[in-house]
Amino acid sequence: MTFPFDRARMSGEAARLACRSGAITGCTAGIADGYVQGNLAILPADLADEFLLFAQRNPKPCPIIGVSAKGERRIPELGLDLDIATDIPGYRVWRDGVVVEERASVADLWRDDLVAFVIGCSYSFEAAMAEDGLPLRHVEMGVRVPMYRTSIPCAPAGRFAGPMVVSMRPLTPAQAIRAVQITTRFPSVHGAPVHLGRPDLIGIRDIQAPDYGDPVEIRDDEIPVFWACGVTPQSVIAAVRPAFAITHAPGCMLITDRRNSEFAVL
């Protein structure tokens, strides 16, 4: 494949190979339209079982769409040729709960005891919202979606515990109702909102001061609508301070062969 190519119209497989070869670097937003992208968390086996249970108990912030076998870099259900150690354009390496390095491959760090978790991401339901004509303010403004640590506790599992992180999109009340209908169809990529209209009730004091991402404008006729966010697992993993872990770098997601429409339940 030679430059320039149409990133939006690539298949999931072609995009993933381009990431692997270095032809695509950085943020994967807008690449391979229609294909599911995922968050990555790689943990040693001694933590992986507990994390899997944590995700099972908290499917809204941690919707797992693929898990590797212990020591395996393949996750065939997300792409036959997929190599989880090379196919993401940016990785973060964590030691003792701190990011020590960002890099384009973790092949040389791979260990026989690692388990990779791929977690659904909001790109899938945002695509469905945009298709229906609903606004995505952070996309219009060209910034990151605002995210907040809430007072909603996740259900703990073993060493994993902590508050749910949510992302926020401002909508008019009628659009919010439509957004509930649309995102309900995608339970494996965060699904319906968890809250709307009253940030104070979930421990958010200043809606213009998100804990992650960037603030966005909320217009006079709009209310904030909150979805469980894939940053939640990263946040609870960091709190456990594992000796070793790998995640994707922000915005650098795994592009899969699965289509967003496959994840719609209705």
Next chain:
Amino acid sequence: MTFPFDRARMSGEAARLACRSGAITGCTAGIADGYVQGNLAILPADLADEFLLFAQRNPKPCPIIGVSAKGERRIPELGLDLDIATDIPGYRVWRDGVVVEERASVADLWRDDLVAFVIGCSYSFEAAMAEDGLPLRHVEMGVRVPMYRTSIPCAPAGRFAGPMVVSMRPLTPAQAIRAVQITTRFPSVHGAPVHLGRPDLIGIRDIQAPDYGDPVEIRDDEIPVFWACGVTPQSVIAAVRPAFAITHAPGCMLITDRRNSEFAVL
């Protein structure tokens, strides 16, 4: 059938026959659980075509579930034996836009040019909400649901035009999201809410002063959730001041043979 009988466990047909015979009088709430109840509007044929178009253009406040042929008192799709002139426990007779009489039968007022419209009612979606454990404050308080004239215009059709009337149920934000999911399944009985959280945006100045029904408590952690209401057609019919019309008396609905679950689309 002899008294006392279990009103909640009657079939739709048995309840309708009891209404016809006078064994049941007054409000039909709580009778024949699981069976669809409907609002009634009977109009002369010269208005009926325009009203049908109005309903087609405003399906959320005017979800029609049955229409009689001109001059016919039968609506077989709602009950094989159904007689629309006798089977409702209370009718209102309107002349020149004003209620002139309430009575238990309109058989002797029937005319060859009348058309009967049966319009879905919120009892069906309220049953689904209650089954899911969602609170219905007006039921808890034993009062009528609060209803409001809004600034949301209905789409006009011929002589019929006017604002949408909505009913309001207070819910926590998480319950409101669940209520959107549940009531979305019932598009032919008002369906999903039309608004939530911000009464000011739809022209409601004082939520404690409803235009119809009774005020209900809204708790600190709740938001008002608004559904299109079957009072809308009565309100627009009254505004047209037809020379002659018949409706049900408030709370005295038509009990049909259809089951609420038949109206669920998913």
